[in-house]
Amino acid sequence: MSDPKPDAPIPPTPLDHTPVAPSTAATLVAEAFGTFLLVLGVISTALFAANFGASDNGTSLGVGFVGVSLAVGLTVVAGAYAFGPISGGHFNPAVTVGLAAAGRFPWSGVLGYIVAQVVGGLVATSLIFLVGLYGPDGWLSAAQEGGFASNGYDAGSPGGFGIGGAIVVEVLFTAIFVIVILGVTHSRRGNPAFAGLVIGLTLTLIHLATIPVDNTSVNPARSIATAVYGGALPLGQLWVFIVFPIVGALIAGFSYRALFDGVKKP
Incomplete structure (x- = not known):
């Protein structure tokens, strides 16, 4: 008498992998x-590390403009991969405004995003201010007298550039930044796996080019966050x-949508 056949294995219950x-x-x-x-990341680097150890003979242990530029790029890369899957x-x-203009984000969600971004920026500079309270004598007052790494023109510009230079820089480089974002995140032509890296490197390049003009904004939340403590x-x-920056983003969003996202006619 042959052994009975073993019971067929029961297949596992499939899990629902539908993303929520x-x-x-x-x-x-x-x-x-x-x-x-x-x-x-960027303001801590600018205030704590950019000119660290500077002396009258010209030596410095600070990271300078290059270090600040790398700091903003690295924080964007980290944030993009950590929080991008949740909020974009x-x-x-x-x-946010540029993406809405390009049809990639609902206008109804713009205000909520802007409020969240401004709050996040203000919390960051408030904590930097708190650290400064425990700094060397005179450090915090000197940081505030220097504008607290705020954006500016004329007397507020690191290189003495006027308001016209600041306007051109903010419109032009914000537009470039938004166009890069729209291109690298495009659903058909983009490469989402490398989007965070490309966006971070682009922002690094923008800072390398424009910090001497107006301390580089291209981000109103960053500008608000530092101006509150800058005097x-x-x-x-x-x-x-x-x-x-909003003007530049709107130009980029509407232009990209018209030039690259149009429907091909048969």
Whole structure:
């Protein structure tokens, strides 16, 4: 008599791998955290490390403009991969507006994202201010008298550039930044796996080119966050770094949609 056949194995119950869209609250928190990371990284580097150890004989242990530029790029890369899957990884009101203009983001969600980004940036500079309270004698007052790494023109410009230079820089380089984002994240032609890296390197390049002009904004949330602690001059000039990055983003968004996202006629 042959042994009975063993029972056929019972297949495992399939798991439902359908992705669940994050809640509105989760996306807003992710935007706040991402903007917090960006502002904390770049402003901490600018205030604590850029000119560290500078002496009268010209020597310095600081990282300078190059270090600040790398800091902002690295924080964007980290934020993009950490929070991008949740919120899209804007971390910048100009980017949010530009994506909406290009049809990649609903206009109804713009205000909530901007509020979250501004809050995230303000929390970052508030914590930097807190660290400064425990710094060497005179460090915090000197940082505030120097504008707290704020954006500016004329007396607020690292290189003494006027308002015209700041306007051109903010419109032009914000537009370039948004166009790169739209291209690298395109659903058909983009490469999402490398999007965060490309976006971070682009922002690094923008800072390398424009820090001497106006300390590089291309991000109103970053500008607001530093101006609050920078005193009267940065606050008086803040409107330039809110209005013109938004203008550049709108130009980029509408232009990209018209030029590259049109329907091909048969």
